[in-house]
Amino acid sequence: MRELLRRETLAAAQPPRPAAPAPWSDAPAARKAAPAAPGPRADRIVLLAIYGVGAALRAEVSINRRHWRYLAGQRRPSGQAPEARYQLEAIAVPCVHLRSGAVRRTACLAAAASLDNGAASAAGAAP
Numbered sequence: 001m002r003e004l005l006r007r008e009t010l011a012a013a014q015p016p017r018p019a020a021p022a023p024w025s026d027a028p029a030a031r032k033a034a035p036a037a038p039g040p041r042a043d044r045i046v047l048l049a050i051y052g053v054g055a056a057l058r059a060e061v062s063i064n065r066r067h068w069r070y071l072a073g074q075r076r077p078s079g080q081a082p083e084a085r086y087q088l089e090a091i092a093v094p095c096v097h098l099r100s101g102a103v104r105r106t107a108c109l110a111a112a113a114s115l116d117n118g119a120a121s122a123a124g125a126a127p
Helices: 002-013
Strands: 045-052 058-063 066-071 087-092 095-100 102-109
Touching: 002 102, 045 095, 058 087, 058 095, 066 087
Parallel strands: none
Antiparallel strands: 045 058, 058 066, 087 095, 095 102
């Protein structure tokens, strides 16, 4: 029984084998073009939080899963300035505007779910 489970586990971990092409697939109409090679991926920028007031407004940003803390009015993130690729252009709640060379990116906070799940709206109360 253990051997059977081990074999099934190994088989499941292997990538699926491509099916053998049908003999008629050599026809010109059946040939498919090779997929294009993927280009460079855009950085994944996620705005995690904006907090503070006035000149002490801060933004927590995740860029390719690395976390950076930007302070309003300072281009470089706090603490890790030499290795940061993006400079802060502005914090405009609910978004931050970043720049890397000629590339400008904007990241905004995701819409938050209501804490009361809409109960106040359903009851006719003002939001």
